[in-house]
Amino acid sequence: MLFEMGYEIYKGSEKYIIAPEDSVSRSFVSKLISESFTHYYKQLNTGKKVSFKEIRKAFMTEALKQYSDSSVALTNHSTISMTLKRYNNKKVTRDDAKENFSVFGKKS
Numbered sequence: 448m449l450f451e452m453g454y455e456i457y458k459g460s461e462k463y464i465i466a467p468e469d470s471v472s473r474s475f476v477s478k479l480i481s482e483s484f485t486h487y488y489k490q491l492n493t494g495k496k497v498s499f500k501e502i503r504k505a506f507m508t509e510a511l512k513q514y515s516d517s518s519v520a521l522t523n524h525s526t527i528s529m530t531l532k533r534y535n536n537k538k539v540t541r542d543d544a545k546e547n548f549s550v551f552g553k554k555s
Contacts, residue, residue, distance in 0.1 A: 507534035512543065
């Protein structure tokens with residue numbers, strides 16, 4: 448459906464394909480999604496403090512672990528260093544390395 452609506456033509460531009468009549472900015476939409484997530488997560492009363500940013504970071508840490516440099520495609524950063532700087536959870540990566548590292552290959 449997106450291809451029929453001109454995805455290839457407008458890819459990388461500021462033109463919205465879905466609801467182009469809306470005049471909201473991408474940063475506003477991003478902020479709205481983040482705040483909505485926080486609001487609805489609080490309604491769950493889990494007792495844990497979790498933010499949209501933390502879930503995004505957990506997702507990207509796992510993607511980095513599984514796909515290494517190829518995971519940059521998920522963030523649209525031009526280099527892996529920016530992805531590592533912003534999204535890699537060093538504690539999780541360090542703990543995973545301590546648990547799974549072996550000089551002779553993967554532990555079974």
